[in-house]
Amino acid sequence: MSMLMRAGIVAVAAMGLVDSRLAAQGFIDVNVKPAPDHEVRYTSGTTIYVEGLVEDRWVGRYWTPSGRINLPYQRWAEDAFELQVRDDPAPDAPLIPLSKGWRWVSATEAQGTNPSRRHFVVELSREAPPVTVRVHTMLDGTPVLTRWLEITNNGRKPLALMTVSPWAGRLWAQTNARLLPPHGIEHDYTLGYFTRQDQGFEGWLEWKPLPAGDTVIQSLLGQAFDAPFFIVRNEARGEYFVGHLAWSANWHMTFRCEQDGALHFGIGPSAGCAQRILGQDETVQTPAVHLGHIEGDLDSAVQAVHDHLRRSVLPAYPRERACLVQYSATGDQGYLANEFGDTAGMNESNILANIDLAAAIGADVFIVDAGWWDNPGDWVPSPARFPHGLEPIVDYAHKKGLLFGLYVEIERVNAWNVGNDIGTSKVAREHPDWVGPRAILDLTKPEVAAYVESELARLIDQYKLDLYRLDYNPLPTSEGPSATRHGFTEDNYWRYYEAFYGLFERIRAKYPNLILQQCAAGGARNDLGTMGRFHEHYLTDGLTMPKVLQNYSGQSLALPPEVFVIGLAEGAHGVNGSGHMDTYLRNVFTLSTPWLLLGVAPSLGELSPRQRERYAHYVNLYKTFIRPILPVCRMYHHAPVSATGGVTSSGWFAMEYTAPDRGKGWATIVRIGTSDTDTYLFKPRGLDRGKTYRATFDSTGETAIRDGMEWVRDGLPVRLEAMMSSELLLFEAQ
Numbered sequence: 018m019s020m021l022m023r024a025g026i027v028a029v030a031a032m033g034l035v036d037s038r039l040a041a042q043g044f045i046d047v048n049v050k051p052a053p054d055h056e057v058r059y060t061s062g063t064t065i066y067v068e069g070l071v072e073d074r075w076v077g078r079y080w081t082p083s084g085r086i087n088l089p090y091q092r093w094a095e096d097a098f099e100l101q102v103r104d105d106p107a108p109d110a111p112l113i114p115l116s117k118g119w120r121w122v123s124a125t126e127a128q129g130t131n132p133s134r135r136h137f138v139v140e141l142s143r144e145a146p147p148v149t150v151r152v153h154t155m156l157d158g159t160p161v162l163t164r165w166l167e168i169t170n171n172g173r174k175p176l177a178l179m180t181v182s183p184w185a186g187r188l189w190a191q192t193n194a195r196l197l198p199p200h201g202i203e204h205d206y207t208l209g210y211f212t213r214q215d216q217g218f219e220g221w222l223e224w225k226p227l228p229a230g231d232t233v234i235q236s237l238l239g240q241a242f243d244a245p246f247f248i249v250r251n252e253a254r255g256e257y258f259v260g261h262l263a264w265s266a267n268w269h270m271t272f273r274c275e276q277d278g279a280l281h282f283g284i285g286p287s288a289g290c291a292q293r294i295l296g297q298d299e300t301v302q303t304p305a306v307h308l309g310h311i312e313g314d315l316d317s318a319v320q321a322v323h324d325h326l327r328r329s330v331l332p333a334y335p336r337e338r339a340c341l342v343q344y345s346a347t348g349d350q351g352y353l354a355n356e357f358g359d360t361a362g363m364n365e366s367n368i369l370a371n372i373d374l375a376a377a378i379g380a381d382v383f384i385v386d387a388g389w390w391d392n393p394g395d396w397v398p399s400p401a402r403f404p405h406g407l408e409p410i411v412d413y414a415h416k417k418g419l420l421f422g423l424y425v426e427i428e429r430v431n432a433w434n435v436g437n438d439i440g441t442s443k444v445a446r447e448h449p450d451w452v453g454p455r456a457i458l459d460l461t462k463p464e465v466a467a468y469v470e471s472e473l474a475r476l477i478d479q480y481k482l483d484l485y486r487l488d489y490n491p492l493p494t495s496e497g498p499s500a501t502r503h504g505f506t507e508d509n510y511w512r513y514y515e516a517f518y519g520l521f522e523r524i525r526a527k528y529p530n531l532i533l534q535q536c537a538a539g540g541a542r543n544d545l546g547t548m549g550r551f552h553e554h555y556l557t558d559g560l561t562m563p564k565v566l567q568n569y570s571g572q573s574l575a576l577p578p579e580v581f582v583i584g585l586a587e588g589a590h591g592v593n594g595s596g597h598m599d600t601y602l603r604n605v606f607t608l609s610t611p612w613l614l615l616g617v618a619p620s621l622g623e624l625s626p627r628q629r630e631r632y633a634h635y636v637n638l639y640k641t642f643i644r645p646i647l648p649v650c651r652m653y654h655h656a657p658v659s660a661t662g663g664v665t666s667s668g669w670f671a672m673e674y675t676a677p678d679r680g681k682g683w684a685t686i687v688r689i690g691t692s693d694t695d696t697y698l699f700k701p702r703g704l705d706r707g708k709t710y711r712a713t714f715d716s717t718g719e720t721a722i723r724d725g726m727e728w729v730r731d732g733l734p735v736r737l738e739a740m741m742s743s744e745l746l747l748f749e750a751q
Contacts, residue, residue, distance in 0.1 A: 239494030348388020422484030
């Protein structure tokens with residue numbers, strides 16, 4: 018199995034979080050009709066999807082989220098994938114669509130699959146050009162299925178893959194919501210997607226009515242911010258389709274809405290030249306598409322996707338290393354900020370003092386973040402600022418009961434402190450041909466990938482790393498580099514990410530206790546291709562409020578909350594701003610895995626009694642109440658992102674979380690903008706109406722006990738007069 022085939026379908030290892038974080042196993046079935054029908058019916062939970070060979074085309078036949086097997090006359094026939102190739106490198110050579118000409122070869126169950134999943138492979142072949150496609154489908158009992166293609170060139174001539182959509186076809190047949198009750202529906206479908214990648218506003222989700230004709234959403238900025246994610250609502254049926262492409266570079270997704278209400282889609286990677294060149298007998302796997310059909314409300318759709326990702330994408334790690342409280346000491350901001358070469362900021366004595374501070378406030382992990390080097394690319398400590406190396410720091414952190422983490426932008430020879438000349442780094446001097454545009458090491462060259470992997474292993478071993486923090490800052494990379502292969506110009510991204518994904522799969526296998534955290538310029542790689550190789554992901558570099566909460570409310574539609582670490586400086590309005598301490602701490606400790614950016618205090622001795630008391634309060638609350646629930650929680654989006662609103666739709670942020678058994682839960686509410694009232698009426702959606710709950714207002718400690726039915730029906734008024742003020746509500750069944 019190649020690297021891209023594993024993209025987004027990484028099997029969850031049998032340890033640690035596996036059993037505790039998974040929802041109950043749903044029904045899984047694969048039914049194959051005998052010849053000559055050549056049809057396969059996939060059932061996962063109550064979602065059914067059918068594909069088959071109609072004449073000489075492999076087509077989708079129907080979807081249903083209700084478990085009902087459709088009647089024959091309700092079926093359609095549209096291509097289930099899209100491929101276009103060239104067999105001639107001449108610039109004017111025609112594109113060859115691989116839509117027709119397929120014949121059935123076999124349909125088999127893949128061996129060695131995790132018993133909680135089914136992995137099925139349909140093999141098709143054609144003669145001109147001679148190509149074999151193996152259609153892989155993974156089912157895990159959730160409504161979300163995973164699909165990728167394995168493509169082999171069986172001919173003597175090289176083939177250039179020009180257009181690739183691993184999954185395509187019709188999502189819904191004719192519904193024409195405008196002609197169905199309830200009356201007043203003005204459009205059939207509404208699309209939710211991330212809209213602001215060009216401005217670095219990752220997670221900026223908005224809803225858009227789909228007009229008749231084609232709607233094309235794409236990213237042409239390389240590794241840049243918005244992940245390839247969509248959610249489409251059928252306004253007449255109360256159903257959703259949710260999709261992810263497990264891919265970390267340029268991509269496209271197209272939706273075509275017919276006048277009669279039928280909706281078609283296609284999604285895949287994109288490039289300005291050939292995406293991949295296949296020599297004779299060469300095989301390649303496409304990125305995976307994760308696609309789910311869900312009936313019900315937005316909460317149901319979000320929870321189905323979160324269940325799927327927890328079951329089939331997110332890598333497991335030991336339970337005792339999940340969702341730890343992290344303290345990050347960085348040299349580019351806060352109390353340790355310094356011009357590199359200046360010894361007054363990030364140095365050994367100041368880092369040791371910050372370890373004392375981290376331990377005192379209850380952190381579990383201490384991270385030496387950006388700026389511990391002088392010469393980026395060589396990744397050795399500054400001899401002036403760390404004359405004894407990092408070893409005394411590692412030992413002291415462990416002595417204080419803390420795990421130790423380190424930041425390294427391992428793929429580049431110059432990090433964000435661009436005042437250093439990349440030519441001064443040892444690797445750039447000795448191997449200038451290894452360095453590509455924007456000072457990125459060319460992982461498509463096997464010797465370069467091997468060097469990067471060995472350097473990373475050296476750092477892990479030398480500094481006894483418990484956590485590795487990967488950054489990636491050369492954004493945007495746009496089309497990126499290309500190479501000439503077999504006379505064709507080939508985009509390098511596909512081969513780059515095969516190497517990148519494989520590197521971190523091997524690192525994770527070699528160091529099973531290592532926490533892998535990626536922070537690519539904040540959210541630039543929060544796609545499932547990267548998500549499947551790392552345990553934790555940095556939400557955004559947008560450290561200011563309310564942007565970070567708007568970002569979070571969008572990204573958490575696509576990804577479960579425990580995978581995020583959120584960069585917020587103390588001071589709710591940003592790095593240098595002042596703000597509400599409790600709002601800052603509630604955001605850090607109730608929305609995701611806590612990540613404390615340097616800014617708590619210059620040293621333990623300068624930590625005020627009030628700060629110490631508030632940190633102790635929230636650390637204890639997190640460790641005893643929130644952390645046991647966070648990796649398995651049900652999530653409910655109230656504001657600003659909701660079923661009807663995007664990131665700018667409300668002056669309030671309100672998010673709710675409950676345990677799967679609904680015995681406990683919490684809600685974080687922040688006033689983030691202007692509003693007609695200073696009171697938000699919070700109506701919980703995750704409580705059991707048949708249970709009695711005690712609600713605690715964290716700001717005052719006041720409690721009230723009422724039946725779940727009353728809480729859900731009447732709600733709780735939360736008055737927040739000041740901008741950026743907040744409340745935390747805690748619910749416990751009695």
